[in-house]
Amino acid sequence: MQIKQPDITRDKILLSAFCEIHRQGFQAASIANILQYTHLTKGALYHHFPTKQALGLAVIEEVIKVQFEAMFFKPLRESEHPIKLLLDSIANINSKVPADFILLGCPLNNLMQEMSALDELFQLQLAGVLEIWKKTIEDALLRGKKMGEIRAEIDHKSAALFIVSAWEGCIGVAKNMQSPKAFEVCMMQLHGYIRSLMQENAKKLQR
Amino acid sequence: MQIKQPDITRDKILLSAFCEIHRQGFQAASIANILQYTHLTKGALYHHFPTKQALGLAVIEEVIKVQFEAMFFKPLRESEHPIKLLLDSIANINSKVPADFILLGCPLNNLMQEMSALDELFQLQLAGVLEIWKKTIEDALLRGKKMGEIRAEIDHKSAALFIVSAWEGCIGVAKNMQSPKAFEVCMMQLHGYIRSLMQENAKKLQR
DNA sequence: ACACTTACATACCAATTGGTATGTAAGTGC
DNA sequence: GCACTTACATACCAATTGGTATGTAAGTGT
Numbered sequence: 366m367q368i369k370q371p372d373i374t375r376d377k378i379l380l381s382a383f384c385e386i387h388r389q390g391f392q393a394a395s396i397a398n399i400l401q402y403t404h405l406t407k408g409a410l411y412h413h414f415p416t417k418q419a420l421g422l423a424v425i426e427e428v429i430k431v432q433f434e435a436m437f438f439k440p441l442r443e444s445e446h447p448i449k450l451l452l453d454s455i456a457n458i459n460s461k462v463p464a465d466f467i468l469l470g471c472p473l474n475n476l477m478q479e480m481s482a483l484d485e486l487f488q489l490q491l492a493g494v495l496e497i498w499k500k501t502i503e504d505a506l507l508r509g510k511k512m513g514e515i516r517a518e519i520d521h522k523s524a525a526l527f528i529v530s531a532w533e534g535c536i537g538v539a540k541n542m543q544s545p546k547a548f549e550v551c552m553m554q555l556h557g558y559i560r561s562l563m564q565e566n567a568k569k570l571q572r
Numbered sequence: 573m574q575i576k577q578p579d580i581t582r583d584k585i586l587l588s589a590f591c592e593i594h595r596q597g598f599q600a601a602s603i604a605n606i607l608q609y610t611h612l613t614k615g616a617l618y619h620h621f622p623t624k625q626a627l628g629l630a631v632i633e634e635v636i637k638v639q640f641e642a643m644f645f646k647p648l649r650e651s652e653h654p655i656k657l658l659l660d661s662i663a664n665i666n667s668k669v670p671a672d673f674i675l676l677g678c679p680l681n682n683l684m685q686e687m688s689a690l691d692e693l694f695q696l697q698l699a700g701v702l703e704i705w706k707k708t709i710e711d712a713l714l715r716g717k718k719m720g721e722i723r724a725e726i727d728h729k730s731a732a733l734f735i736v737s738a739w740e741g742c743i744g745v746a747k748n749m750q751s752p753k754a755f756e757v758c759m760m761q762l763h764g765y766i767r768s769l770m771q772e773n774a775k776k777l778q779r
Numbered sequence: 780a781c782a783c784t785t786a787c788a789t790a791c792c793a794a795t796t797g798g799t800a801t802g803t804a805a806g807t808g809c
Numbered sequence: 810g811c812a813c814t815t816a817c818a819t820a821c822c823a824a825t826t827g828g829t830a831t832g833t834a835a836g837t838g839t
Binding site: 388389390392393468469470474475477478479481482483488491492495523524526527529530531532533534535537538539540541542543547550551553554555557558561 | 595596597599600675676677681682684685686688689690695698699702730731733734736737738739740741742744745746747748749750754757758760761762764765768
Binding site for chain 3: 374405406407408409410412413
């Protein structure tokens with residue numbers, strides 16, 4: 366089964382829109398610019414997407430969500446040692462995420478801050494991705510409990526919410542400072558927070 | 573000494589601009605809207621501010637920075653028990669910050685995410701406010717060390733950076749979820765992080 | 780091979796944008 | 810009381826915005 370030409374065109378628009386939105390934000394993203402990079406025209410864009418809003422929502426669902434799924438969610442879900450993977454990912458964060466994610470910000474966080482209060486569809490779509498992230502970490506913490514790594518009395522839902530929030534906060538502040546180094550330092554404190562959720566005897570195993 | 577009329581006009585523009593920017597973001601903020609609320613005209617605005625950028629920078633310096641100074645920096649700097657104040661502020665956060673700060677986001681964070689990668693003057697001005705916040709918390713932690721509340725081996729600079737980052741992250745995520753309750757839950761985890769920096773015997777004193 | 784749909788390209792549009800040029804009335808210094 | 814500056818108001822402008830109406834060439838089903 367081969368990939369249809371229209372789907373290629375659609376993907377080209379989505380990818381170009383993602384890049385433009387990542388750099389300029391959604392509202393400032395220019396449809397003219399998006400098209401320029403693809404060498405397509407408005408006819409193509411408005412054939413595949415009824416409005417700019419629909420294009421933006423599709424970027425969240427089909428580009429951003431997919432990226433997060435591949436980079437964070439899937440590895441963590443499928444890991445045999447989720448707590449170890451979580452801690453290692455955070456400790457080596459700058460090798461895990463591209464530099465653009467810090468200098469331009471996290472695409473998810475950027476859109477959350479820009480659009481959540483302005484457009485309910487954006488808010489819901491973004492909240493959906495965030496919810497998956499949160500649930501994935503909740504599940505990791507829960508499995509950590511069963512493996513005797515995470516203390517039983519920990520409120521894993523609150524902890525997961527905080528981990529995601531702090532994570533985005535670290536990127537956000539590092540973006541302002543334009544400093545991947547600050548991101549690294551900041552994430553090491555999040556590393557410390559997660560370690561504070563662990564059983565004492567399990568900490569030794571995790572360097 | 574009485575307040576000059578021109579200064580009143582200038583302040584009216586600044587305040588209106590702050591509200592518009594808080595709701596729409598800087599780029600989407602419309603000068604026409606800003607003026608509508610003040611019943612002034614472009615002549616007035618461009619007399620007091622040479623460009624929209626200059627207006628935005630003035631809003632950061634003369635509205636946002638001043639608000640933060642009054643709400644967070646000054647109380648913490650002048651407190652005799654800074655760690656207690658920090659923990660109490662976080663525990664009662666929803667009574668400390670207006671609901672707009674969650675539903676519309678933190679004005680500082682909003683602008684950091686929108687503008688840091690686009691405009692160096694914005695980035696520097698915002699980083700300046702962030703730096704004061706960070707320094708104020710650094711100093712609070714340092715005084716906490718001297719009072720035997722914070723453990724001596726704690727890296728207070730990294731911790732302060734993380735506290736500010738996580739704080740903004742909590743607001744950011746709560747903004748996306750449009751949930752002051754989530755903000756409260758999230759901030760209680762930050763509360764727990766700060767407690768994890770404390771001496772064991774000092775923890776008992778703090779409820 | 781004919782009817783119909785898909786997948787675009789081209790040309791156009793009203794609305795809005797930040798910014799400017801000009802005008803003017805009210806202070807202000809001397 | 811005259812010269813000059815301040816503090817605005819009014820009218821205008823080029824550029825850009827998202828969106829649409831129309832045209833057309835290439836499939837696609839029958």
